[in-house]
Amino acid sequence: MVLGYDPKSLSIEFPLVEIEKAFDEVGECIFYRHIVPRSVWKFQEWLQIGEEKKMTKACKVFDQFLYSCIATKRQELNECNKSSGDDLLSAIMMMGEEKGKMVHDDKFLRDAVFNLFVAGRDPITSALTWFFWLVATHPLVEAKILEEIKKVFGAIDGEKRKILVKEDVRKLVYLHGAICESLRLYPAVPIERKQSLKCDTLPSGHRVNPNTIILFFTYAMGRFEEIWGKDCLEFKPERWISEKGGTIRVPSYKFFSFNAGPRTCMGKDLSFIQMKMVASTILRNYHIQVVENHPTTPAHSTVLFMKHGLKVMITKREF
Numbered sequence: 571m572v573l574g575y576d577p578k579s580l581s582i583e584f585p586l587v588e589i590e591k592a593f594d595e596v597g598e599c600i601f602y603r604h605i606v607p608r609s610v611w612k613f614q615e616w617l618q619i620g621e622e623k624k625m626t627k628a629c630k631v632f633d634q635f636l637y638s639c640i641a642t643k644r645q646e647l648n649e650c651n652k653s654s655g656d657d658l659l660s661a662i663m664m665m666g667e668e669k670g671k672m673v674h675d676d677k678f679l680r681d682a683v684f685n686l687f688v689a690g691r692d693p694i695t696s697a698l699t700w701f702f703w704l705v706a707t708h709p710l711v712e713a714k715i716l717e718e719i720k721k722v723f724g725a726i727d728g729e730k731r732k733i734l735v736k737e738d739v740r741k742l743v744y745l746h747g748a749i750c751e752s753l754r755l756y757p758a759v760p761i762e763r764k765q766s767l768k769c770d771t772l773p774s775g776h777r778v779n780p781n782t783i784i785l786f787f788t789y790a791m792g793r794f795e796e797i798w799g800k801d802c803l804e805f806k807p808e809r810w811i812s813e814k815g816g817t818i819r820v821p822s823y824k825f826f827s828f829n830a831g832p833r834t835c836m837g838k839d840l841s842f843i844q845m846k847m848v849a850s851t852i853l854r855n856y857h858i859q860v861v862e863n864h865p866t867t868p869a870h871s872t873v874l875f876m877k878h879g880l881k882v883m884i885t886k887r888e889f
């Protein structure tokens with residue numbers, strides 16, 4: 571989606587993809603920087619030891635990969651009369667085009683693509699993992715999702731469409747509720763960090779000094795009884811559905827999983843479309859059963875991964 575490049579990481583042999591590994595290592599190092607004093611990681615960075623050595627190496631691998639993708643894409647776009655690809659890199663390159671010339675330099679494109687990679691890859695992975703786990707462990711929810719999917723797929727006149735498209739998934743109100751509910755309990759970004767540039771007063775009345783780091787816990791906010799009611803710990807997609815059967819719009823300062831205000835996630839709508847397409851296609855075709863006694867604890871990370879992944883058995887469903 572970002573680069574128009576498939577690393578084949580989902581091949582049946584689950585190959586170790588070097589750039590995926592490098593990207594994971596960058597994530598680990600960023601988390602490390604949040605838990606040790608700044609002076610410690612800065613010193614390690616200077617000496618090039620420990621996590622910081624890993625960070626430098628991983629960034630190099632990742633940069634080499636990104637620059638080679640940019641070069642290939644540039645060539646493709648020049649050769650194909652500027653109409654190649656519906657990926658985000660092509661879109662950014664074309665946006666920066668003036669009088670037939672691409673104006674964005676490689677460094678700009680590298681930064682833009684890196685940003686989209688950081689923002690877009692892991693949150694979707696995390697969100698879908700917790701979602702499938704919750705659905706697999708709540709058979710009533712699974713049954714309701716299937717009923718809805720059946721209705722929507724059934725309505726596609728005689729067409730044997732295998733994957734629901736953007737317009738179809740908008741009709742999946744219950745699935746939308748289940749995904750919101752899953753993101754409320756397991757927000758992909760469990761901790762948010764902000765830092766004040768100058769003296770300020772928060773809406774709560776607290777004064778903050780310049781350079782104060784403020785951390786807030788979306789994971790906890792999604793589970794506050796004062797905000798979500800007595801059943802705050804239950805997985806209830808119905809919470810998001812109005813009496814008339816439509817989606818209840820919840821203010822983003824309450825449902826904080828995509829951040830709120832000027833720095834709201836730019837991929838929010840895209841994420842819902844993507845997650846609903848993936849979820850409806852998989853659930854329509856397969857029944858998912860979590861492997862017995864498989865531990866499902868969150869990992870210590872900037873993104874809420876499952877520490878041991880999610881081990882499941884899948885069986886083909888006859889629809």
Ligand code: HEM
Binds near residue numbers: 691753757758
């Ligand atoms: C379930 C999926 C996703 C979740 C839960 C999510 C959540 C978030 C959150 C919480 C932030 C704010 C981070 C911060 O300021 O500390 C954010 C920012 C952002 N997200 Fe997402 N995200 C998701 C998917 C995506 C996707 C697929 C894209 C694009 C391909 C994307 C693009 C962005 C961008 C560009 C920002 C930075 C916005 C800014 O700072 O102005 N996100 N996201």
